[in-house]
């Protein structure tokens with residue numbers, strides 16, 4: 001097993017395999033030797049738990065996770081990295097590398113098959129082009145994950161962990177807070193990666209909630225309202241909801257009045273409870289979108 005943390009050996013492995021970085025696959029590999037142990041340390045992984053990693057790259061984080069977990073399953077899309085991972089992680093018996101796409105793979109089945117009887121965490125330096133999609137998939141499917149610890153771009157970290165009511169808050173912030181309690185754990189400079197991206201990064205952690213903080217009759221209606229409210233950032237929430245849900249302004253205004261919300265409020269001023277109250281009031285008037293199923 002080569003000493004992975006040295007930049008020289010990382011470059012050497014990659015050049016021996018003729019590997020070139022793919023920007024399209026978000027390939028910025030960690031070369032700062034302190035980041036992976038720190039991430040693995042805060043990930044919540046224990047000797048009796050399992051961990052899923054998205055995009056192991058050449059396996060620097062995987063190796064740290066394998067020292068602390070009972071089992072690691074690392075899902076990598078780029079088949080060019082499979083022989084590299086065979087070289088770097090081949091000797092580790094508690095690591096399984098799966099060739100697949102995190103957005104398509106059957107994660108529920110994988111967890112049942114690979115981690116029977118274990119608590120499971122997810123820890124990854126995410127490919128940034130699919131940050132929100134990956135996080136929303138993990139949360140919406142209600143996978144039995146204890147926590148999700150991921151490296152994301154600094155701006156994404158701020159947005160995903162923003163408190164409701166702040167300027168950075170968006171529809172994805174509400175969704176993340178509905179399913180989890182998020183926090184920024186530590187910042188990571190752009191120079192910690194090869195190649196160095198243009199922006200800094202941060203590790204965030206989502207502690208998955210057992211129960212959402214508000215009760216909603218229909219999650220579909222709730223998230224349609226959230227998306228519609230935040231879709232017109234410079235408009236009042238009444239105007240955004242009316243326009244994006246195709247409802248008369250009077251209907252939306254009445255829902256605001258009924259919930260005791262000022263008609264001038266913007267989406268970022270609304271609390272989770274207020275968004276839930278609006279969804280409950282507007283739900284009977286909202287036609288269902290094609291192909292969407294009630295939960």
Ligand SMILES: C[S@@+](CC[C@H](N)C(=O)[O-])C[C@H]1O[C@@H](n2cnc3c(N)ncnc32)[C@H](O)[C@@H]1O
Pocket residue numbers: 025026027028029030031054055056057058059060061075076077078081100101102103124125126127128130
């Ligand atoms: C930011 S790099 C992280 C690599 C490594 N974990 C590290 O920290 O050095 C993202 C990794 O995700 C992989 N990847 C990109 N899209 C993916 C997808 N849809 N499913 C699984 N892996 C993917 C890339 O090939 C790359 O290995």
